[in-house]
Amino acid sequence: MANMRAIRTRIKSVKNTQQITKAMKMVAVSKLRRTQA
Known part of the structure; x- marks a missing residue:
């Protein structure tokens, strides 16, 4: 099982990619x- 910090970092990077x-x-x-026009 991955630790919470790794999961949070993963989620943050995914959100950054979506914003880009x-x-x-x-x-x-x-x-x-x-x-x-």
């Missing part, structure tokens, strides 16, 4: 809108 992915999507959408 969301930010990248936002940038892609804004670039798309800029080229279409």
